[in-house]
Amino acid sequence: MTMTKKTFTSLDEVRGHILKGTATIYHGSKTSTVVAYDQLAQYAQENSWGDWCMGDLSQLPKKCHLDERQQLHVEGPVTWSEAKAFCRSKGRDIMTAPTEELACVLAGVSTSCTGERCFGFGTLRDQVVELAFINFRGEDEVLSAERDLVESSHLSSYQEEILNYQNTFAGYASFKNGPFPRFEKETDLLIGTEGQLGVVTKGVFKTTPLENVHYLFVALPKWEEDFTAHLELFEAVQEFRQDVLSCELLDENSWRYLDPEDRPREGKDIVYLEVRESELENIYDNLLSQLKHIGPDDFFAVSENRAISLRMAIPRRVFERNSQVGVVKKGTDIQVSGERFQELLLKYRELSQKGIRYNLFGHFGDAHLHFNFMPTQAQVSQCQDLLEELYHWVKEVGGSPFAEHGIGLLKQDFIKPFYTCAQEKLFAILKKEMDPSLVFFPFGFLRGQRDGE
């Protein structure tokens, strides 16, 4: 078994590499939290991967432009931070904002990433207009969001399998991402399939006019002790999705990863709102001032740069701390329906009482929070068991277990119970038709076995 590494500086090199037939994991900025890049060689050995390659796309040529319809064209390893700066320099803005802005936009397509602005603008998959990729023959292909998957030339003989699959996805349609990809539009073939069907080389995305925004921080009691105020805010903010672009929670435990001078309110959780400037007064008068459990001293404005850098610093510190201790992240990415949000908080409260360090942050307004155990090495297997139980509950209540970070390698065991025959069949068809020589991340979730198989 050998592992090789290859860094590509042109798309011709990528095409040539694909034709050699080596199983390859292509990557962008390597910020995925579900792959554990630093332990990949060992993982590959344990799972008998044979010969395989890490294909680095981060040195390919990159460019951005806006077309006459104000759609953003991205080629190569453009990061979210670069895409945002480019759009803003032209009076436009991106509608997706994953917390880690050094991640690549096209990798974000592969992971179906979402993030903060999903609250106001919806998911990335609905902002994609067109995608280009290199297929297993080393040829360029273009997929359009205007074509339904059943019309796609790749799958014309498999209409029944696609429709069966789509029926099983229907219950997850309102989530950012379900336990398996949507597979409704032709572009969905590359969204959330984690590079298992081809290398994404170009994307065209909707943008929005640039406008001033304000960040309002709301201080709340610690959620483990009392989440009445959290629930009140959660329910009230739903009516303001047109005006509030993001609605994020950073709990008191999370703030402790930052220096004391960076913590906005000692001993408090913070929910922050990214609000359109034109709607600021409306939000003060008709949302914040109406709340019974939150008083005027509990909310205050913070500059955009500061809010974003604080928000980004917390998951980065958590990630760094886990690497230092030598444990793989033991965190959740669960989204539930609004009606189940209180139950989710109760579940997290139970986990908080297990004697393992933890923190909670994430996309509060979407009922989508990351509960992170911060275990010692000795506590890792206990965390694994507790998470397994939690995913049973998520399945029972029809929630989404991994709403934005994907499955990668780390979540494959947890996802199996969510698959049915419809997933197994369509996944196998996709691999057969689009990756017959198994060169695109053949160790990924499209292998699709259910539990016990």
Ligand SMILES: Cc1cc2nc3c(=O)[nH]c(=O)nc-3n(C[C@H](O)[C@H](O)[C@H](O)COP(=O)(O)OP(=O)(O)OC[C@H]3O[C@@H](n4cnc5c(N)ncnc54)[C@H](O)[C@@H]3O)c2cc1C
């Ligand atoms: C601190 C922190 C915060 C985060 N916050 C968010 C968040 O808010 N929302 C969110 O969705 N995610 C978040 N993530 C997860 C991560 O940033 C995303 O999964 C991101 O999309 C990965 O981008 P990347 O360039 O690092 O991809 P990589 O890690 O390099 O690759 C990720 C996957 O995509 C595949 N891939 C990459 N590029 C291509 C390509 N061109 N063609 C085909 N396949 C490809 C890879 O094979 C791999 O499976 C966060 C991560 C961290 C560390």
